[in-house]
Amino acid sequence: MKAIRIAILLCIISMTCFAQQKIQILVITGGHGFKQEPFYHLFDSLGRGISYDKLEQPAANELIASPAVDKYDALVFYDMYNSITPAQKQAYVQLLKKGKAMIFLHHSLVSYQDWDEFQRIIGGKYYEKATLVKGDTIKSSYQHDVIIPVKIADPKHPVTRGLKDFKIYDEVYGNFGIQPNIRPLLSTTHPGSSHCIAWINSYEQTDVLFIQLGHGPEAFGNPNYRKLLRQGIEWSVLRHRKK
Numbered sequence: 571m572k573a574i575r576i577a578i579l580l581c582i583i584s585m586t587c588f589a590q591q592k593i594q595i596l597v598i599t600g601g602h603g604f605k606q607e608p609f610y611h612l613f614d615s616l617g618r619g620i621s622y623d624k625l626e627q628p629a630a631n632e633l634i635a636s637p638a639v640d641k642y643d644a645l646v647f648y649d650m651y652n653s654i655t656p657a658q659k660q661a662y663v664q665l666l667k668k669g670k671a672m673i674f675l676h677h678s679l680v681s682y683q684d685w686d687e688f689q690r691i692i693g694g695k696y697y698e699k700a701t702l703v704k705g706d707t708i709k710s711s712y713q714h715d716v717i718i719p720v721k722i723a724d725p726k727h728p729v730t731r732g733l734k735d736f737k738i739y740d741e742v743y744g745n746f747g748i749q750p751n752i753r754p755l756l757s758t759t760h761p762g763s764s765h766c767i768a769w770i771n772s773y774e775q776t777d778v779l780f781i782q783l784g785h786g787p788e789a790f791g792n793p794n795y796r797k798l799l800r801q802g803i804e805w806s807v808l809r810h811r812k813k
């Protein structure tokens with residue numbers, strides 16, 4: 571009995587240490603302008619448990635295809651980039667096969683217009699050019715400076731836990747493609763937006779998180795957005811550390 575009690579105690583201690591382990595993320599930008607100061611304030615606001623490095627493309631894709639990527643618990647994409655080599659594409663897929671946590675924000679949905687696998691990774695596609703999809707011509711749209719009513723589509727999920735429906739001043743995307751098997755987290759009734767605006771997409775061993783929101787300072791400073799991002803990072807990292 572004593573041995574079992576000690577074993578349980580050790581288990582609890584190690585789980586506590588594990589949960590308190592500092593999270594190291596890489597914030598990837600490039601290919602689209604943004605207001606740097608308020609953007610990094612958002613990451614500063616996530617608390618001492620999450621530390622971050624920043625890297626701009628094309629250096630980020632070079633790092634992703636190198637062993638240096640192993641240092642990071644999660645990759646957070648805020649890039650909008652199109653240039654990627656075959657070796658780098660393979661590196662993305664290899665990381666996802668190993669269960670590397672990846673979180674994609676806002677205009678990262680527009681990345682890699684010519685790499686078809688990318689939409690299966692992120693769970694959707696922003697069509698920059700009119701594209702024929704299953705018989706329909708689709709072209710995505712955007713609208714800046716709008717007030718978006720956000721509905722929590724899945725309040726029980728750890729990423730959205732504790733959040734109530736909220737409004738955010740931000741940018742909507744309309745008419746973008748969504749993969750059929752995503753798990754919706756947030757939705758909106760804004761007429762300029764597609765209905766689902768945040769989801770989880772399972773790809774290989776990774777549950778990829780995508781959040782469409784996050785254009786500018788108003789979103790970066792929004793307490794709901796901050797909570798969403800923090801919980802999103804924490805959940806992604808813990809989820810994939812367990813595997």
Ligand SMILES: [Zn+2]
Nearest residue numbers: 676677741785
């Ligand atoms: Zn934007």
